[in-house]
Amino acid sequence: MELLQPYGKYILISLSAIAGITILIWILVVAIVMRNTKGIPLVINDFLKLILENKIDLAYNSTTDNFHSRISKPQFRKLIKDKKFKQYQRTSLGIPKMETGDSATIDTTLILKSGREIPLRFNVVRQNKEWKINLLEIS
Structure with a gap:
């Protein structure tokens, strides 16, 4: 010692x-x-707000070409109707996980007015210095 x-x-x-x-x-x-990751929550909330305001075409057009190749506009409309996205009250966003410099994944919970929760996973990519939704997965 x-x-x-x-x-x-x-x-x-x-x-x-x-x-x-x-x-x-x-x-x-x-x-x-x-x-x-600045701006990712805003893009997701704006996307869901367009759906809530029944501006489905604007919401669909705000996504990437990859999103369009996976989900057609009629399929997108059906998805919104089937999952009752128009009844959403609020969202609970997780922490974005950076996959590459221009791609991130964020887990989100869509909470409907009925109290039902829909777990979603968004993949967003940065195109021309702004984030766009590239993929939407529903658990």
């Missing part, structure tokens, strides 16, 4: 520096993720 006593101050300073650097790196990573 007496052997470590003269070095105690240096050990404490080293541990404090390691903790400080770890916290700084964590803050930096959080800031980068927040900057890269």
